[in-house]
Amino acid sequence: MALKPKAAKKLLIFLGKSVLALVEAVVFAIIPKPxxxxAGEIVLITGAGSGLGRLLALKFAQLGSVLVLWDISQESNEETCKMAVEAGATRVYAYTCDCSRKEEIYRVANQVKKEVGDVSILINNAGIVTGGKFMDCPDELIEKSLDVNFKSHIWTYKAFLPAMIANNRGHLVCISSSAGLFGMNGLADYCASKFAAYGFAESIFLESFTKGQNGIKTTIVCPFFIKTGMFDGCTTGCPSLLPILEPEYAVRKIVDAILQENMYLYMPKFIYFIVFLKSFLPLKLGLLLGEYLGAFNLMDGFTGAKKKN
Incomplete structure (x- = not known):
């Protein structure tokens, strides 16, 4: 059946834009984006008291950003604050915030807007992992995983996105996980929360894009396990393809992705291949791949619930 002129025109526009997007992707794969x-941007990092959040704070301190640090631990957060000043930051603000509580997020967010200004780069990094079999995991821990790993993203977006929309300028960074791309044994609640965070960030990007708010950028980060203490005791069955990542490497790649305004970052690169295979492999072959990579026993040595909120 022949396409109507209007439909044919839309198809041609789509194909033309697709070709341009592919060419752009190939070019920037060879030549890094500028x-x-x-410097001077207000960067808010949740879960800044330790691990990845602390390292991200130190990196942005070196870049001259104004830092707003959130963490549930006042002592750890203040330590990060001191380290950031030593790293070169001239303005650092530390706030104690329990990211599992909506009302507290809104309260502290209003305080930030009054005392610091409009946040221009929001990095949702706070997270918790329980690491138990689904039926053995207490309800309150499952709820906590969803509150910190996913729902906190909703409330921080509600708090800080309006100013970004008004200025048509800002950057939303979602620290998701490879567990937000495919299910993992022993991580049912964690996977659910990270899948949700990924889908939410992608949806808000599309909503902004369709409204013409092209000045608001999004970066979604999906790393394999990182040696931050959050997954102590976990192992990988294939370290050459799926290594436990060094924190310094992960932070360097994340900051590069933000500065180059890349939409997605998967680490290590083998994750891209797994996602590609997942799209067409039969379930049985996928299970065989998971068995080969040791994906079914990653959590065997895990020692208990950890959080980076």
Missing amino acids: RKNV
């Missing part, structure tokens, strides 16, 4: 300047 980095944006974040």
